Amino acid sequence: DGGITQSPKYLFRKEGQNVTLSCEQNLNHDAMYWYRQDPGQGLRLIYYSQIVNDFQKGDIAEGYSVSREKKESFPLTVTSAQKNPTAFYLCASSIRGGGNEQFFGPGTRLTVL
């Protein structure tokens, strides 16, 4: 079940620590996305990138940062500034352009202790 992978599956962090979530894809997709999934709230967009070395803030970017140095990789850093980081994080990728299917990774569950 390759295509797009996320690691780790579970992550625990102490308050005040930054943590980086990995997302890798071998689908040759230009576009990549990070979503946060909370119970009862659906998925909300954190950051997205349409091409290497470029990314844009989504609806809930505060307390998060990303980089896109390679086409295959789009890591997400959850900083200590994120007030409520405990959540399920999903990465996705797609062909660039509107209306295209997004392919999702298996997700990372982050728990702040």
Add this chain to the structure above:
Amino acid sequence: AQRVTQPEKLLSVFKGAPVELKCNYSYSGSPELFWYVQYSRQRLQLLLRHISRESIKGFTADLNKGETSFHLKKPFAQEEDSAMYYCALASGATNKLIFGTGTLLAVQP
């Protein structure tokens, strides 16, 4: 404002009964609408999109611009249809998805 509304958190039906999962949207342009599904212990995946007008696993969805709706329907529910269903709207050329809050479909035997 761009928004997707799924009014039902949970929909419980018996096997063989018809299913309709509701989705309404708010979007100023020409919408690109999708249904994504998440089965237990599986990743989120595309079920269908309005532009393809396909029927996938017996599900169909028709875009009604007058009512700004994109309801998902299936005439006879199966137990394997039990899952979380998300309606989503693609925003412009960036393909950002705006998701509804999801509806959990539970098909009882």
